[in-house]
Amino acid sequence: MPATRTPSDVDTRTRIVTAAAGLMQRGGYQTMSLKQIGAEASVSGGSIYHFFPGGKEDIAVAAVIHADEEFADFLRSSLATREDPADAVEACAEHLARRLEESDWVDGCPLTATGLESVGRSDAIRSAVAAAFEHWSTVVADRLVEGGLDRSRAATLGTTVVNSLEGAEVAAQMTCDAGPLLTSGRHLAELVRAVS
Amino acid sequence: MPATRTPSDVDTRTRIVTAAAGLMQRGGYQTMSLKQIGAEASVSGGSIYHFFPGGKEDIAVAAVIHADEEFADFLRSSLATREDPADAVEACAEHLARRLEESDWVDGCPLTATGLESVGRSDAIRSAVAAAFEHWSTVVADRLVEGGLDRSRAATLGTTVVNSLEGAEVAAQMTCDAGPLLTSGRHLAELVRAVS
DNA sequence: GTCTATAATCTGATAGAC
DNA sequence: GTCTATCAGATTATAGAC
Numbered sequence: 001m002p003a004t005r006t007p008s009d010v011d012t013r014t015r016i017v018t019a020a021a022g023l024m025q026r027g028g029y030q031t032m033s034l035k036q037i038g039a040e041a042s043v044s045g046g047s048i049y050h051f052f053p054g055g056k057e058d059i060a061v062a063a064v065i066h067a068d069e070e071f072a073d074f075l076r077s078s079l080a081t082r083e084d085p086a087d088a089v090e091a092c093a094e095h096l097a098r099r100l101e102e103s104d105w106v107d108g109c110p111l112t113a114t115g116l117e118s119v120g121r122s123d124a125i126r127s128a129v130a131a132a133f134e135h136w137s138t139v140v141a142d143r144l145v146e147g148g149l150d151r152s153r154a155a156t157l158g159t160t161v162v163n164s165l166e167g168a169e170v171a172a173q174m175t176c177d178a179g180p181l182l183t184s185g186r187h188l189a190e191l192v193r194a195v196s
Numbered sequence: 197m198p199a200t201r202t203p204s205d206v207d208t209r210t211r212i213v214t215a216a217a218g219l220m221q222r223g224g225y226q227t228m229s230l231k232q233i234g235a236e237a238s239v240s241g242g243s244i245y246h247f248f249p250g251g252k253e254d255i256a257v258a259a260v261i262h263a264d265e266e267f268a269d270f271l272r273s274s275l276a277t278r279e280d281p282a283d284a285v286e287a288c289a290e291h292l293a294r295r296l297e298e299s300d301w302v303d304g305c306p307l308t309a310t311g312l313e314s315v316g317r318s319d320a321i322r323s324a325v326a327a328a329f330e331h332w333s334t335v336v337a338d339r340l341v342e343g344g345l346d347r348s349r350a351a352t353l354g355t356t357v358v359n360s361l362e363g364a365e366v367a368a369q370m371t372c373d374a375g376p377l378l379t380s381g382r383h384l385a386e387l388v389r390a391v392s
Numbered sequence: 393g394t395c396t397a398t399a400a401t402c403t404g405a406t407a408g409a410c
Numbered sequence: 411g412t413c414t415a416t417c418a419g420a421t422t423a424t425a426g427a428c
Contacts, residue, residue: 012393012394026315026316027226027312027313027315027316027317028224028226028309028312028313030223030224030226030227030313031226031313031317033420033421033422034421034422034423035420035421035422043394044394044395044396045395045396045422045423046394046395046396046397046423046424046425046426047393047394047395049423049424050393050394051393055422055423056422056423105315106315106316108312108315112308112309112312112366113224113308113309113312113313115366115369115370116223116224116304116308116309116312116366116369117223117224117226117227117309119222119223119301119302119304119369119370120222120223120302121223121227126370127370129370130367130370130371133367133370133371134371156379156382156383157383159367159375159376159379159380160360160364160376160379160380160383162363162367163360163363163364163366163367163376163380164356164359164360164363164364164380165363166362166363166366166367167358167359167360167361167362167363167364167366168356168359168360168363170308170311170312170359170362170363171326171329171355171358171359171362173311173312173315174311174315174322174323174325174326174329175326175329175330179355180355180356180359183352183355183356184355184356184359184360186352187352187353187356187387190387190390191383191386191387194386194390208411208412229402229403229404230403230404230405231402231403231404239412240412240413240414241404241405241413241414242405242406242407242408242412242413242414242415243411243412243413245404245405245406246411246412247411251404251405252404252405393428394427394428395426395427395428396425396426396427396428397424397425397426397427398423398424398425398426399422399423399424399425400421400422400423400424401420401421401422401423402419402420402421402422403418403419403420403421404417404418404419404420405416405417405418405419406415406416406417406418407414407415407416407417408413408414408415408416409412409413409414409415410411410412410413410414
């Protein structure tokens with residue numbers, strides 16, 4: 001996703017949400033300012049409050065929901081590139097690594113920083129992030145069941161796959177190196193292949 | 197680690213650093229203000245700049261280095277509670293889960309949020325966080341070698357263990373549930389037990 | 393719906409007395 | 411070394427014209 005502004009032919013509310021999601025991806029909630037959102041969405045300051053009377057927190061919740069659905073789509077399509085479920089998980093890690101490197105290591109998970117910043121400050125944001133993580137876990141779990149795995153094994157593996165890729169992506173961003181993600185992908189594939 | 201202020205019988209610089217590390221743990225870099233640091237460390241505003249002429253960024257780098265060493269100690273002692281390397285990794289996840297729950301899900305990794313916020317903004321902070329992650333990975337890898345694993349296998353497993361626990365801890369904080377950490381611990385133990 | 397103007401507050405940082 | 415006082419700028423949010 002290049003750093004272009006949101007096109008102006010989509011409705012104002014959507015432009016605000018996508019701009020906020022992008023800014024949260026590059027630095028989290030506190031780093032993002034309403035001024036920046038207005039600039040990237042081509043919406044002047046006060047207008048933002050017409051769509052989001054709850055202010056910045058409201059925008060963040062909407063942006064989290066937006067990012068949730070967007071990444072779920074990415075997950076589904078990425079997991080569909082290979083037939084074998086273990087290969088699919090490994091391919092997913094590779095796609096994540098490629099996407100991250102192409103953005104110069106800045107476009108990681110749009111939710112991690114925001115979620116951590118919201119702990120003890122905004123239950124609305126925190127629980128929206130929690131819902132997204134759980135959603136992604138079920139997307140992976142469903143794909144594993146489809147690939148022949150036992151449902152309960154698939155459920156726990158789903159959360160581990162999502163959380164491990166999450167952590168590995170952070171490490172990749174810190175070191176500007178795809179290594180952690182690729183290594184994680186291989187290890188997760190190992191786990192999916194294991195019988196128990 | 198309870199939310200008490202730093203005792204005043206340690207030197208001023210150390211009080212500033214530990215206060216900053218604690219604040220970064222609960223909300224990251226941008227959420228932390230110099231005013232808060234001064235209050236928690238019982239140091240009035242201007243004095244902070246006597247020890248950290250580089251300002252907030254300088255303090256953050258020192259706090260990252262402090263948290264690096266502190267968590268490395270935790271890792272070493274936690275990994276020493278079991279003889280079998282796989283059991284040691286699983287115990288480590290359990291200790292992490294207990295510590296997190298005891299803090300009401302707020303005292304997670306002191307570096308994740310700060311690291312993500314620093315991407316594209318402060319190379320000094322970002323590379324300090326990267327060094328900490330790599331340090332922790334070698335601590336785990338050394339313990340795995342000590343437990344009989346092949347050195348190259350131990351090296352890659354070390355990064356996966358650290359990054360997976362990292363991601364699982366974030367998920368645990370979001371859901372206020374130890375589940376993700378415990379599940380991750382079991383899966384990582386499985387990986388350590390696997391031959392290849 | 394969208395805009396400009398502005399209020400009220402907080403921010404990081406500096407200067408200078410002691 | 412530590413303090414108080416203060417600067418200049420940014421922040422979220424609101425009011426009201428169009």
